[in-house]
C-alpha cells in the first residue's frame with residue numbers, strides 16, 4: 001500500500017495505491033491522519049484509482065478520515081473508485097454520505 | 105456433486121490475508137468466473153479471514169482453516185473456520201454496523217459476505233466459528249471470449 005499526497009491551491013489530494021485490507025489499513029489510517037494534521041486542508045480528495053483491492057477495512061478508513069475532517073468543517077470527496085471497491089463502499093452506504101465517483 | 109476440493113491451514117497473522125484470498129480465488133478460477141465474480145470471492149475470503157484474526161483470536165495467534173469445494177453446477181462453497189472465542193449472539197453479529205471491534209472496524213463484514221454470495225451460514229460456539237458461503241459462478245457458453 002502506497003500513499004501519495006499532493007496539494008494545490010485549496011485541495012489536498014491523497015492517492016492510495018495497492019491493496020487495502022486489515023493488514024495495511026492501520027498504517028494507512030495513521031499516515032492519512034498525519035498528512036491531515038500537518039496540512040489542515042479545507043478540501044480533501046481521496047483518489048482510489050490505484051487501489052487494486054479493498055475490503056471493509058476501507059470503509060473504516062474512509063469514515064475515520066471523514067470524521068476527522070468534520071471536526072474542522074473540511075470537505076471530503078472520493079474519486080476514481082474501481083468496481084470492486086465501489087461495491088464494498090456501496091454496501092455501507094458511503095456514496096450517500098460522501099460524494100463518490102467511480103473509475104471509468 | 106463435488107468435483108474438486110482443497111483445504112488450507114495457516115496462522116492468524118494479518119500478513120496471510122492477501123495470501124488466503126489469492127489462493128481461494130486461484131482455486132475458484134477453475135470455474136471460469138468473471139473478474140467481478142473473482143473479486144467477490146476475494147472480498148468474501150478477506151472478510152472471513154480478518155474476522156478470525158481480529159475477533160476469534162484477539163490476543164493470540166491461532167490457526168485458520170479454509171476448505172473450498174467446487175460443484176458440478178458451477179458453484180463454489182467456501183468454509184472458513186477458527187477455534188477462537190466464538191460469537192455469543194450470531195443474529196446480532198450479522199446485523200449491518202454491529203461491531204465489537206474498535207474504530208478500525210465498521211461492522212460490515214457479514215453484510216458484505218452475505219450480499220456478495222448466494223448463501224451464508226454461520227455456526228459458532230465457545231470452541232470456535234465456521235462461516236460457510238456458497239457462490240454460484242455464471243455459466244458462459246463458449247467461454248470468456250463471447251461474454
Ligand SMILES: Nc1ncnc2c1ncn2[C@@H]1O[C@H](COP(=O)(O)OP(=O)(O)OP(=O)(O)O)[C@@H](O)[C@H]1O
Nearest residue numbers: 056155159160190197203204209210211212213214
Ligand atoms: N470469527 C469470529 N469469532 C468471533 N467473533 C466474530 C467472528 N466473526 C465475527 N465476529 C463478531 O461479529 C461482529 C460482526 O462481524 P463483522 O465482520 O460483520 O463486522 P466487524 O468485523 O466488527 O467489522 P468489519 O468487518 O466491517 O471490519 C464482530 O464485531 C465480532 O463481534
Ligand SMILES: [Mg+2]
Nearest residue numbers: 151155213214
Ligand atoms: Mg469483519
